[in-house]
Amino acid sequence: MDEHYRTFIQFLVMTGTRFGEATALRIADIDLRARPATARVNKAWKRDRxxxxxxxxTKTAAGKRTIGLNPALVELLIPIAASRSGNDLLFTTTDGGRISHKPxxxxxxxxxxxxxxxxxLxxxxxxxxxRHTHASWLVQDGGMSLFAISRRLGHASVRTTEQVYGHLMPQALQDGADATERSIQGIRS
Structure with missing residues (x-):
């Protein structure tokens, strides 16, 4: 990967943001001093007629959200944000322009x-x-509820998250069977 774009790619996979959301972020949209550090996603690139x-x-009203940033990502973002104005795009081309998807x-x-x-490969x-990799990591880690993952991804509904990523939750099948078994212990005794 071209060195200039490595942090951008790492941002996409570590936040699960959509391409148009990440490329619309401004320096003012990130707070690297907050605990946890955050990125405020409230806009995206669109095309008119x-x-x-x-x-x-954003794609949906739920797409407007604040995402917590992990410490490794914060370390990558500090040099990018350090000497730039709040209105500057966070991620740019090598000549400082907007990153367009096709090019x-x-x-x-x-x-x-x-x-x-x-x-x-x-x-x-x-x-x-x-984005799918990020969501898959969250689901398979098991430390976040499907609701929280849905909100982080900016899905309009938890159902969307469940339909796309539910197959990655095999432990949920076992958990359901175990909970049922515990519940019927009183009936069987």
């Missing part, structure tokens, strides 16, 4: 994916798969 880009609302995908995503495939991951 003439295919011109503008900053608008980023063509020039900075596909080449490292092809390199990884030459070294044995059998899949062809999309940028959006970083």
């Amino acid at each position: 003439h295919s011109r880009y503008y900053v608008g609302p 980023f995908w063509q020039h900075h995503w596909v080449p490292p994916v092809r390199t990884a495939q030459a070294r044995g 059998v899949k062809t991951p999309r940028i959006h798969d970083l």
Whole structure:
């Protein structure tokens, strides 16, 4: 991965934000001194009917959220935010412009994916798969409720989270069976 974009990619996978949300973040949207540090997601890049880009609302009302940032990510963000104005974009191209999806995908995503495939990667991951990876980590860790994961991802409903990631919760099947077994002990005695 191009060195300039590594922190951006790590931000996507460590926060589960959508590409258009992450690229719309401004320095003022992150608070690296808070405990925990946070990113306030309240906008995203959109296209109007003439295919011109503008900053608008998140995909859903639930997409407007504050995300806690892990310490390793904070360490990566400190040098980026240190000497920049609050109105500056957090992540930019090498010339300071907005990161556009298609050019980023063509020039900075596909080449490292092809390199990884030459070294044995059998899949062809999309940028959006970083969001799925993040959600999968949260589900499989078991430390967060599905409701909390849903809110972190900005899903309009917990049902969306459950439908997309529920298959990653095999322990939930066992937990349900165990709870039922405990509940019927009084009946069987």
